[in-house]
Amino acid sequence: MVAAGLPDRVASRADLPSHVTIWEVGPRDGLQNEKSVVDLDVKLEFVDRLADAGLRTIEATSFVHPKWVPQLADAAELLAGMSTRDGVRYPVLVPNERGLDRALEAGVSHIAIFASATETFARKNLNRTLDSQFEMFDPVVGRARAEGLEVRGYLSMCFGDPWEGRVPAAQVVAAGRRLLDMGCSQLSLGDTIGVATPGQVEALIAGFGSPDQLAVHFHDTYGQALANTLAALQCGVSTVDSSAGGLGGCPYAESATGNLATEDLVWMLDGLGLSHGVDLNKLADTSAWMATRLGRPSPSRVVQALRG
Template identity: 80%
Template sequence: MGAREVGLPDRVVGEDLPDRVTIWEVGPRDGLQNEDSVVPVAVKLEFLDRLADAGGTILEATSFVHPKWVPQLADAEELLAGLDRRPGVEYPVLVPNERGLDRALKAGVSHIAIFASATETFANKNLNSTLDDQFGMFDPVVARAKAEGLKVRGYVSMCFGDPWEGPVPRDQVVGVGKKLLDLGCDQLSLGDTIGVATPGQVTGLISGFDRVDQLAVHFHDTYGQALSNTYAALLAGVRTVDSSAGGLGGCPYAESATGNLATEDLVWMLDGLGIAHGVDLDKLCDTSAWMAERLGRPSPSRVVRALRG
């Protein structure tokens, strides 16, 4: 049964909301990176093709993290070599350091992302660095990337809560974000890595930044707050939202984490609010149902389950 056979949400345009939102699709990278069984590169390439066919314009393709740490993405060079790069579609990749940037430049990428921490403990555990010293690692990466004409996104993890430190002070997160912007990042993605944020926190954090047009949001749905938090971010002026097709992904730092905000769930809400985004919900649901079959389990997305059974 197709999406239009069961109906789409009635469109009631909300006040103080954007006319259009950019969906930053993280399923191929963030969604698949925690899968226990290795997904064949041919399946990943078809996944990217299907997402592009569904109207995705920013598809985060892979990561140049060392294969020892993320075996699922050890095929980054092979994937990018086989990628059918569509006109009008960007395929960002995550790079952890200068070695990763070297690999990315050799593969011909035009858009990279770096991954920073808003807390001391996570910087130590994930980056083998301190909260302050991480910027010394990122500085040459961003400088070289910008000199090569690449766009650079800065992810900030643990923006709302840390499993070791608890709630994270707003000023600490804002300080990390502003330093990344000062290094030359074009955009910041504020991450609720363990899914504990609530809308008031989201509004408060966004208000600490001078330019909301440089911000994106990245929510996990551990406590069922991802859509509520996204709505709060849109009201606060954010125009770019990260999401994962089919709700793929999870967080190794919270046992109850249920993964990223599902792109289908986001699209359903945006459609109901009359906000343009360019993604075909029917094709997207088909894509996520197809991927769920290959992973051998149902899609976590509520919209996919409602429309595809």
């Protein structure tokens, strides 16, 4: 049952996009750091319920080596068992050419790669230098585009790095442009450890000149994810990454708390009068259901308010 006080829809402001694409990362980024392996049947139902709630981009899994992310070792089985729906995209993350091979075998149509904006994180996460990571990604992107796949580029540590501190915007822009020039159709700017503030967000987006190919991916370590999202929307960004129920973090950045909760994002978008296509009640039900499967309450404030 819905609590009283759902936000009134208001006329959209001129500096905001009329429609926001929600890039749901719960099944991949949300679950990848879970210590207990989630049953395949639960994952399949999770993806299906997210689609039923109206989400049209659901990042399903990753073809990273099972040694590094055991939670996603069932990627091929998940993709084979999913009941896909017309009009819904199910991207997968691929780390290298071997991951791309597996994605092509599974018949996916949309992949994502995961790069770093800093030297230290590139070494710790990819075992590559900041420059040499692009040598690894170039053939992945080239082959994927030749096969007709869409390619998204994730760029991590865009605002702060736990080893290097604050990351200069010019450094992030330079790395991001390399991914776009390589052939990525979209670039997701990641606040991997959740330290960004709205002013930083505005400055970084301005550094790219145009927001047309940009998306944002915020973590809520300092409680700034929604504020940062609003700042990005005001700068013209219209694709926002989020995770149902606020699941997820970063296995290589211990200070990172969960992703921006999709329910919290939807609540804000509803209050701004921006369309997104998601049924908040069905989504909150889904996250409450998943919380019981994981054995702990959902960290999403909206889920707690509606289903707590």
